[in-house]
Amino acid sequence: MVINFNKKIRKRLSIVVVFILLIGGGGYLLKNESSVETLKPNDKKSINRYTMDVVFDDESKRLMCNQNIEYINNTKITLDKLYFHIYPNAFSKKEFAPFEKSEMKQAYPNGFNEGYIDLKNILNNDKKLEYEIKGDKNDLLEIKLGKQLNPGDKISIDMKYNVKIPNSEGRFGYGDNTINVTNWFPIACVHDDRGWNLKGYETVGDPFYSETSDFYVNMLIPKKYKMGCTGNIVNETSDNKKTLYKIEAKKVRDFAFILSTKFDINKDFYKGISINTYNLNKKISSDATKMAKDSIAIFSELFGQYPYETYSVMASDFYIGGMEYPTLVMIDQSLYTEKNKFLLEYVIAHETAHQWWYSVVGNDEISEPWLDEALTEYSTVLYFEKKYGKEVGEKLIKTMEIQTKNHASENIFKPTTKYRNSTDYSLNVYTKGALAFNEVRKKVGDKVFFDTLKKYYSTYMYENVNGVKFVELWNSKGIDIDRIIREYK
Structure with missing residues (x-):
């Protein structure tokens, strides 16, 4: 899920076949x-x-x-x-x-x-x-x-x-x-x-x-x-x-589904994957489709191939920004404007990254929200870096550093129930968590960093994992990841 940047929009960035239906009424x-x-x-x-x-x-x-x-x-x-x-x-x-x-x-x-x-x-x-x-x-x-x-x-x-x-x-x-x-x-x-x-x-x-x-x-x-x-x-x-x-x-x-009488459906393909966007503002349909396709392409290259045949990005009456489900994501329909295009792309990229971190590689999102959300948020930075250049990624990291310097001071590895509110949760798990992954990347270098994430994805496809397994994978490569991110506890 993504939390919006401000109170309305920083709340969350950071079905002839015959069948019979019986109808009833620290470290x-x-x-x-x-x-x-x-x-x-x-x-x-x-x-x-x-x-x-x-x-x-x-x-x-x-x-x-x-x-x-x-x-x-x-x-x-x-x-x-x-x-x-x-x-x-x-x-x-x-x-x-x-x-x-x-x-x-x-x-x-x-x-x-x-x-x-x-x-x-x-x-x-x-x-x-x-x-x-x-x-x-x-x-x-x-x-x-x-x-x-x-x-x-x-x-x-x-x-x-x-x-x-x-x-x-x-x-x-x-x-x-x-x-x-x-x-x-x-x-x-x-x-x-x-x-x-x-x-x-x-x-x-x-x-x-x-x-x-x-x-x-x-x-x-x-x-x-x-x-x-x-x-x-x-x-x-x-x-x-x-x-x-x-x-x-x-x-x-x-399994999730969304209905509307108003959808403008736009389609594209990436390596045999059907990319479908369901839009409520027809003027933004092609843009949303390109964002979805670019996200699938970039993350497939960075982490490993998207394993499903379809991917749907759906504009929704959903005030919280974005939400991930397998092969489908919800996006706040108010973001589909020329003014909000950057934020729309950010939210689509973030929710698409969840197809790797949550949908394919799963985890307990209550006990260890950092395991999918922090990695997903940093994956969003990587999307912008890959698509628009390293300087854009660096600007996003700098913004996150400023945000966390003034507001975030919590252990990013806490369960969701231990955070005061969604803003506190977002600043720490998403923003501060993304910075933790950026620190790991700087310490180990791009080759080791991306090779390890590809290994993580290929090893644990369709499984549920936990923090211990994640750390063990890095340790198997001779990397003391716990030492690198100690300051984020």
């Missing part, structure tokens, strides 16, 4: 010794599979959903319970809403409007499973399996639920132009060597942590809408009123 780096149980590159170990049938009701702004998940126990222990995040419930009450108090009017310009997930039933082979809704914001689902799930075993779970989308201009909600459907379905919590990761939808930062999975989605929506989504639309069939989409998204961490 932190080295001291963190946890390790993440993950798939090794090219390993044949199975990953979770989500199959969804979704109907969108435009009038009520509800999704009627049937979902099946084939969950594989990739842990080293026997499980008798599974946990899922049900993030929409964080929008069910005003006091739960994941926005700072000063931003509630921006998040809810028409006043607070609730969003939630209404679970109808949960089954395993037509047998009802017991479940309980937990968490401080009722955004955690505990399912009792009624049996033991041994390591390597698989279980099929069917869920029927409805989702109410709020009138909110955040990640999840709708405004005058777009309907943003993100973090909307029950998604399995990560179980790593620390156990279950059950953190809720926090206000500061990106409170998400998920495993790479395969998604197969059938979606029925009103024909008037144009849709961008994670993954590939493999079939599309329409009648006079509805469009049915069949979507596949393989080896991704999440």
Whole structure:
């Protein structure tokens, strides 16, 4: 995610196929010794599979959903319970809403409007499973399996639920132009060597942590809408009123989609990758497409090839700047003006960099936000340096130095929950974090720096990693990275 430069814009820079739908109403780096149980590159170990049938009701702004998940126990222990995040419930009450108090009017310009997930039933082979809704914001689902799930075993779970989308201009909600459907379905919590990761939808930062999975989605929506989504639309069939989409998204961490009746869609290609921009200001469409294409090209050259077939950049009713999802990013529609072109390019580049640092190489964004955000922010600097010249990159670094000199004094390796507010989080994790990576680059030289990042990317594709693994990779090259960035703790 990106935080805007000022209060409105420094808040965050730094779906004929036939199917049946059942419609229902300190030296932190080295001291963190946890390790993440993950798939090794090219390993044949199975990953979770989500199959969804979704109907969108435009009038009520509800999704009627049937979902099946084939969950594989990739842990080293026997499980008798599974946990899922049900993030929409964080929008069910005003006091739960994941926005700072000063931003509630921006998040809810028409006043607070609730969003939630209404679970109808949960089954395993037509047998009802017991479940309980937990968490401080009722955004955690505990399912009792009624049996033991041994390591390597698989279980099929069917869920029927409805989702109410709020009138909110955040990640999840709708405004005058777009309907943003993100973090909307029950998604399995990560179980790593620390156990279950059950953190809720926090206000500061990106409170998400998920495993790479395969998604197969059938979606029925009103024909008037144009849709961008994670993954590939493999079939599309329409009648006079509805469009049915069949979507596949393989080896991704999440599934998101955005709807609008107003999108101007612009397309281009880079080495077989379909670059799609969904714009609300047609005058900026070609510019946004070039920015997206340049970002994919530059980061593919710097870090390793973008591994998916599509990439979508979507203008959205989203006041916070930008937000990353696999193969799709949201961008604040107010940035699509001649006046804001530089900032638009910065945000697009930043969110595109997240396709490498978050989408392909994943991490716990709550416990270790620096691992994706600091590296992503510095990757944005590298984009401008590569595209416009070294002097431009140096100017960005100088600006960051000035900003952090006057404001940032915190340990950049803290979890999101330890920062006072989003501004404090941004200045430290993003800005100060980018400076830390710039310092590493200066100390080790460009060849070692970029070779190591390429190794990091190729080694941990589709995995979840942590700070320890990141440090170990540098140490394996004889580089004491912890010593280099000691002053940023």
